[in-house]
Amino acid sequence: MFLADENFPIASVRLLRTSGLDVVAVIEESPGISDAEILQRAEHERRIILTFDRDYGELIFRQRLGRPSGVVYFRYAPYTPGEPGEHLLQLLAIPGIELISKFTVVDRERVRQRPI
Numbered sequence: 001m002f003l004a005d006e007n008f009p010i011a012s013v014r015l016l017r018t019s020g021l022d023v024v025a026v027i028e029e030s031p032g033i034s035d036a037e038i039l040q041r042a043e044h045e046r047r048i049i050l051t052f053d054r055d056y057g058e059l060i061f062r063q064r065l066g067r068p069s070g071v072v073y074f075r076y077a078p079y080t081p082g083e084p085g086e087h088l089l090q091l092l093a094i095p096g097i098e099l100i101s102k103f104t105v106v107d108r109e110r111v112r113q114r115p116i
Contacts, residue, residue: 001047003041005026024047
């Protein structure tokens with residue numbers, strides 16, 4: 001279901017896995033691959049990208065390099081390595097929030113979504 005970009009903390013990946021989510025981590029399987037390759041993999045495997053990298057908006061909307069199942073862009077510096085995972089679990093518990101086919105921007109105060 002999720003593809004964690006190389007910049008997504010491994011502690012958060014482990015937390016999400018412990019919570020029963022299917023998370024593939026780039027840092028474990030293919031460190032150093034480009035954002036375009038991550039985008040292609042997410043599209044091929046129908047995964048939602050978890051990232052701190054704002055470049056995915058450019059790659060998807062302007063360059064049209066791929067269309068993953070979704071993107072969750074965390075737009076803050078985490079206080080702890082587990083914070084992004086905790087934040088995602090909270091987000092998934094909100095009624096009406098759908099990550100599929102959405103570019104989701106998450107910061108500490110709000111969540112914004114745009115269709116992909």
